[in-house]
Amino acid sequence: DAGVIQSPRHEVTEMGQEVTLRCKPISGHDYLFWYRQTMMRGLELLIYFNNNVPIDDSGMPEDRFSAKMPNASFSTLKIQPSEPRDSAVYFCASSLSDSNQPQHFGDGTRLSIL
Protein backbone atom coordinates (compact mmCIF):
# COMPACT_ATOMS: atom_id res chain seq x y z
CA ASP A 1 0.00 0.00 0.00
CA ALA A 2 1.16 3.51 -0.73
CA GLY A 3 2.00 5.53 2.31
CA VAL A 4 1.47 9.22 2.88
CA ILE A 5 2.84 11.09 -0.11
CA GLN A 6 4.22 14.59 0.21
CA SER A 7 5.45 16.95 -2.46
CA PRO A 8 7.79 18.51 -3.13
CA ARG A 9 10.51 16.75 -1.12
CA HIS A 10 12.64 19.87 -1.17
CA GLU A 11 11.75 23.49 -1.75
CA VAL A 12 14.07 26.46 -1.86
CA THR A 13 12.59 29.87 -2.41
CA GLU A 14 13.19 33.50 -1.62
CA MET A 15 11.65 35.40 1.23
CA GLY A 16 8.26 36.85 0.39
CA GLN A 17 7.30 34.14 -2.07
CA GLU A 18 4.26 31.95 -1.65
CA VAL A 19 4.97 28.33 -0.78
CA THR A 20 2.51 25.48 -1.17
CA LEU A 21 3.15 22.07 0.32
CA ARG A 22 1.05 19.11 -0.72
CA CYS A 23 -0.05 15.91 0.94
CA LYS A 24 -1.91 12.82 -0.15
CA PRO A 25 -3.01 10.76 2.88
CA ILE A 26 -3.38 7.01 2.95
CA SER A 27 -6.64 6.02 1.29
CA GLY A 28 -9.40 5.50 3.83
CA HIS A 29 -7.74 7.50 6.59
CA ASP A 30 -10.03 10.17 7.98
CA TYR A 31 -7.55 12.15 10.06
CA LEU A 32 -4.83 14.31 8.55
CA PHE A 33 -2.12 16.17 10.44
CA TRP A 34 0.45 18.80 9.50
CA TYR A 35 3.63 19.06 11.58
CA ARG A 36 6.73 21.23 11.46
CA GLN A 37 10.12 20.06 12.69
CA THR A 38 13.10 22.23 13.55
CA MET A 39 16.19 21.66 15.64
CA MET A 40 15.11 24.33 18.10
CA ARG A 41 11.46 23.41 18.59
CA GLY A 42 11.32 19.74 17.65
CA LEU A 43 8.18 18.33 16.08
CA GLU A 44 5.20 20.65 16.42
CA LEU A 45 1.61 19.95 15.43
CA LEU A 46 0.31 22.80 13.28
CA ILE A 47 -3.22 21.70 12.40
CA TYR A 48 -5.29 18.58 12.00
CA PHE A 49 -8.39 17.63 10.04
CA ASN A 50 -11.10 15.05 10.55
CA ASN A 51 -13.18 14.11 7.51
CA ASN A 52 -11.73 17.12 5.67
CA VAL A 53 -12.80 19.57 8.39
CA PRO A 54 -10.15 21.49 10.37
CA ILE A 55 -10.50 20.52 14.02
CA ASP A 56 -7.64 22.32 15.73
CA ASP A 57 -5.45 24.95 14.12
CA SER A 58 -4.07 26.43 17.33
CA GLY A 59 -0.59 25.31 16.35
CA MET A 60 -0.53 27.42 13.19
CA PRO A 61 2.10 30.02 13.96
CA GLU A 62 0.67 33.04 12.15
CA ASP A 63 -1.92 34.21 9.67
CA ARG A 64 0.70 33.69 6.99
CA PHE A 65 0.02 29.97 7.34
CA SER A 66 -3.13 28.37 6.00
CA ALA A 67 -4.18 24.78 5.34
CA LYS A 68 -6.96 23.27 3.33
CA MET A 69 -8.35 19.84 2.67
CA PRO A 70 -10.70 20.07 -0.31
CA ASN A 71 -11.27 16.32 -0.40
CA ALA A 72 -10.33 13.13 1.40
CA SER A 73 -7.27 12.52 -0.74
CA PHE A 74 -5.54 15.88 -0.79
CA SER A 75 -4.40 18.63 1.54
CA THR A 76 -2.25 21.72 1.17
CA LEU A 77 -0.28 23.86 3.59
CA LYS A 78 0.38 27.34 2.28
CA ILE A 79 2.74 30.02 3.55
CA GLN A 80 2.27 33.51 2.16
CA PRO A 81 4.47 35.48 2.40
CA SER A 82 7.28 33.16 3.42
CA GLU A 83 10.05 34.21 5.81
CA PRO A 84 13.47 32.70 6.59
CA ARG A 85 12.25 31.55 10.02
CA ASP A 86 9.74 29.29 8.26
CA SER A 87 12.62 27.11 7.12
CA ALA A 88 11.97 23.63 8.50
CA VAL A 89 10.88 20.15 7.56
CA TYR A 90 7.12 19.91 7.21
CA PHE A 91 5.48 16.54 7.74
CA CYS A 92 2.03 15.34 6.88
CA ALA A 93 0.51 12.33 8.67
CA SER A 94 -2.77 10.47 8.46
CA SER A 95 -4.62 7.96 10.58
CA LEU A 96 -7.86 6.08 11.04
CA SER A 97 -10.36 7.23 13.61
CA ASP A 98 -10.63 3.79 15.18
CA SER A 99 -9.26 3.67 18.67
CA ASN A 100 -5.56 2.98 19.02
CA GLN A 101 -4.66 3.64 15.41
CA PRO A 102 -1.24 5.27 15.05
CA GLN A 103 -0.36 8.13 12.75
CA HIS A 104 1.46 7.33 9.52
CA PHE A 105 3.90 9.99 8.40
CA GLY A 106 5.15 11.03 5.00
CA ASP A 107 8.82 11.67 4.37
CA GLY A 108 8.39 15.41 4.68
CA THR A 109 9.14 18.53 2.69
CA ARG A 110 12.41 20.26 3.50
CA LEU A 111 11.72 23.96 3.08
CA SER A 112 14.45 26.57 2.87
CA ILE A 113 13.53 30.24 2.70
CA LEU A 114 16.45 32.43 1.64
Add this chain to the structure above:
Amino acid sequence: LAKTTQPISMDSYEGQEVNITCSHNNIATNDYITWYQQFPSQGPRFIIQGYKTKVTNEVASLFIPADRKSSTLSLPRVSLSDTAVYYCLVGDPRGYQKVTFGTGTKLQVIP
Protein backbone atom coordinates in the same frame (compact mmCIF):
# COMPACT_ATOMS: atom_id res chain seq x y z
CA LEU B 1 -1.92 17.04 27.88
CA ALA B 2 0.42 14.65 29.59
CA LYS B 3 4.00 15.84 29.45
CA THR B 4 6.71 13.28 28.82
CA THR B 5 10.34 13.22 29.86
CA GLN B 6 12.97 11.06 28.17
CA PRO B 7 16.76 10.98 28.18
CA ILE B 8 18.15 13.19 25.46
CA SER B 9 20.59 10.59 24.19
CA MET B 10 21.86 7.04 24.72
CA ASP B 11 24.69 4.98 23.34
CA SER B 12 24.70 1.21 23.00
CA TYR B 13 26.89 -1.43 21.42
CA GLU B 14 25.57 -3.67 18.70
CA GLY B 15 23.87 -6.79 19.99
CA GLN B 16 22.92 -5.25 23.32
CA GLU B 17 19.42 -4.82 24.64
CA VAL B 18 18.43 -1.16 24.92
CA ASN B 19 15.85 0.15 27.35
CA ILE B 20 14.56 3.70 26.98
CA THR B 21 12.39 4.98 29.80
CA CYS B 22 9.79 7.71 29.51
CA SER B 23 8.21 9.50 32.46
CA HIS B 24 4.62 10.71 32.21
CA ASN B 25 3.49 11.54 35.74
CA ASN B 26 0.20 13.18 34.79
CA ILE B 27 -1.05 10.52 32.41
CA ALA B 28 -4.85 10.46 32.20
CA THR B 29 -7.14 7.46 32.46
CA ASN B 30 -7.89 7.34 28.74
CA ASP B 31 -4.32 7.96 27.60
CA TYR B 32 -2.33 5.41 25.67
CA ILE B 33 1.44 5.34 25.39
CA THR B 34 2.86 5.29 21.89
CA TRP B 35 6.46 5.11 20.69
CA TYR B 36 7.77 6.31 17.35
CA GLN B 37 11.14 5.96 15.66
CA GLN B 38 12.59 8.58 13.34
CA PHE B 39 15.54 8.18 11.01
CA PRO B 40 17.25 11.21 9.44
CA SER B 41 15.35 12.64 6.48
CA GLN B 42 12.30 10.51 7.21
CA GLY B 43 9.04 10.97 9.06
CA PRO B 44 8.44 9.27 12.40
CA ARG B 45 7.44 5.64 12.18
CA PHE B 46 5.12 3.89 14.64
CA ILE B 47 6.85 1.23 16.73
CA ILE B 48 4.51 0.13 19.49
CA GLN B 49 1.58 1.24 21.60
CA GLY B 50 0.21 0.11 24.94
CA TYR B 51 -2.11 0.96 27.82
CA LYS B 52 -0.84 -1.18 30.68
CA THR B 53 1.40 -4.12 31.58
CA LYS B 54 3.41 -5.44 28.64
CA VAL B 55 3.06 -5.30 24.89
CA THR B 56 5.37 -7.08 22.48
CA ASN B 57 5.61 -7.07 18.71
CA GLU B 58 8.23 -8.12 16.18
CA VAL B 59 10.23 -4.95 16.74
CA ALA B 60 10.09 -4.09 20.43
CA SER B 61 8.52 -4.57 23.83
CA LEU B 62 6.78 -1.96 25.92
CA PHE B 63 6.65 -2.28 29.68
CA ILE B 64 4.15 -0.20 31.64
CA PRO B 65 3.98 -0.44 35.45
CA ALA B 66 0.70 -0.51 37.31
CA ASP B 67 0.71 3.22 38.10
CA ARG B 68 1.36 4.02 34.41
CA LYS B 69 3.50 7.02 35.35
CA SER B 70 6.35 5.73 33.24
CA SER B 71 6.99 3.29 30.42
CA THR B 72 10.03 1.52 29.03
CA LEU B 73 10.69 0.74 25.40
CA SER B 74 12.90 -2.30 25.05
CA LEU B 75 14.80 -3.00 21.83
CA PRO B 76 16.36 -6.48 21.80
CA ARG B 77 19.83 -6.94 20.32
CA VAL B 78 20.16 -3.59 18.57
CA SER B 79 22.00 -3.19 15.29
CA LEU B 80 23.54 -0.15 13.63
CA SER B 81 20.30 0.38 11.72
CA ASP B 82 18.49 1.05 15.01
CA THR B 83 20.36 4.35 15.33
CA ALA B 84 17.52 6.86 15.36
CA VAL B 85 15.51 9.22 17.54
CA TYR B 86 12.83 7.54 19.63
CA TYR B 87 9.77 9.50 20.76
CA CYS B 88 7.39 8.65 23.57
CA LEU B 89 3.88 10.09 23.24
CA VAL B 90 0.99 10.01 25.65
CA GLY B 91 -2.57 10.76 24.67
CA ASP B 92 -6.08 9.59 23.99
CA PRO B 93 -6.04 8.14 20.47
CA ARG B 94 -9.79 8.31 20.15
CA GLY B 95 -10.13 12.06 20.02
CA TYR B 96 -6.82 12.88 18.44
CA GLN B 97 -6.46 16.01 20.43
CA LYS B 98 -2.97 17.38 20.24
CA VAL B 99 -0.53 14.71 21.29
CA THR B 100 2.85 16.28 21.72
CA PHE B 101 6.12 14.91 20.45
CA GLY B 102 8.78 15.72 23.01
CA THR B 103 12.47 16.04 22.28
CA GLY B 104 12.90 12.30 21.92
CA THR B 105 15.89 10.12 22.73
CA LYS B 106 18.69 9.94 20.22
CA LEU B 107 20.00 6.39 20.26
CA GLN B 108 23.46 5.83 18.82
CA VAL B 109 24.39 2.21 18.22
CA ILE B 110 28.14 1.64 18.21
CA PRO B 111 29.86 -1.18 16.31
